[in-house]
Amino acid sequence: QLLALGRGWGEKKAHGAVEGVAKSREVPFERVLFALGIRHVGETVAKKIARAVGSMERLQVLTKEELTAIDEVGEVIAESIIDFLAAEGNRATIERLRRAGLRFEAEDTGNGPVGDQLKDLTFVVSGVFQNFSRDGIKQAIEQHGGKVSGSISRKTSYVLAGSDMGPAKRAKADELGVPVIDEEEFQRMIGA
Secondary structure: OHHHHOOOOOHHHHHHHHHHHHHHOOOOHHHHHHHOOOOOOOHHHHHHHHHHHOEHHHHOOOOHHHHHOOOOOOHHHHHHHHHHHHOHHHHHHHHHHHHOOOOOEOOOOOOOOOOOOOOOOEEEEEOEOOOOOHHHHHHHHHHOOOEEEOOOOOOOOEEEEOEOOOHHHHHHHHHHOOOEEOHHHHHHHHOO
16 A cells, blocks of 8 residues: 555665564554653653553553552652643544554563562663573562663662773763673572
């Protein structure tokens, strides 16, 4: 059908467009929630919300008190979510995305907690790893009770460094006195 649009729509471009739409339907609810661009809802908070509520339908009816009961969701984030979901244009966008086939329900991946060895620890992941993909190592941190952050701060417990770690992150870790560990040390921490 896309080929019928005429100029600029060759077979390769049409195939790419169809493939892109199909892939977007595979994006998990937490990533869709993050991509909506709700103010103050970053990747980590979106993941916590998606896992706690399970679906957009459920999220849309939560009260401020119920939202603030979710880990890492305070009053400011709760109000931001409520305001976003109350806006008619945003509700229409969500409905269009739902009709297009995007996921608005969390799937049970069986990747729940397996331990609490990393409880109360925050990690920044940088570089390339031998035994884990970046997403895999982040998932392992969370499964063992830890948190993942995108930037180094005084609250960072460890920088988990693979090969090709950026020099700026290394310098920031040194400046703040944040320990830098490698993949082998991380595996010892989780008992792998």
